Amino acid sequence: MELNLTGTHLGCEHGVCGACTVLVGGQPIRGCLMFAVQARGLEITTIEGLNGAALTPLQECFRRHHALQCGFCTPGMVLTLHALLERQPAADAAAIREAISGNLCRCTGYQPIVEAALAAAADLAGGAIQGPDSPKGEDDGATRASL
Numbered sequence: 001m002e003l004n005l006t007g008t009h010l011g012c013e014h015g016v017c018g019a020c021t022v023l024v025g026g027q028p029i030r031g032c033l034m035f036a037v038q039a040r041g042l043e044i045t046t047i048e049g050l051n052g053a054a055l056t057p058l059q060e061c062f063r064r065h066h067a068l069q070c071g072f073c074t075p076g077m078v079l080t081l082h083a084l085l086e087r088q089p090a091a092d093a094a095a096i097r098e099a100i101s102g103n104l105c106r107c108t109g110y111q112p113i114v115e116a117a118l119a120a121a122a123d124l125a126g127g128a129i130q131g132p133d134s135p136k137g138e139d140d141g142a143t144r145a146s147l
Helices: 058-063 074-087 093-102 111-124
Strands: 022-024 025-032
Touching: 022 074, 025 074, 058 074, 058 111, 074 093, 074 111, 093 111
Parallel strands: none
Antiparallel strands: 022 025
């Protein structure tokens, strides 16, 4: 069966880089380490399954904080952080760094990714989605949606 989903990337094929991360039952899993038969009957979410017509707050924060450059690691990072913020909506920088410790990024230096996740956590707590150009505490007009 061909699904034409291209967001999940094949990176190292050894479970090291996180580019193949998908959500299985809401938990981030390295797709390259899982046999298809192990997924039978389980809900699998790829990056394409996160949003409908609009970006999720986390994806919007990635955009606003320039947390993606080449984009290769971005789907795995977003899915990993999505799962973290589902479990721990008020995640701090240490929890965010721990969550993404298995996702490799060669371009961003990780700081914009952490800032984007912190901004999304703030949005989940009722604050506005913050970007580098937004004054702290001021709503930048971004659409709120559930994670």
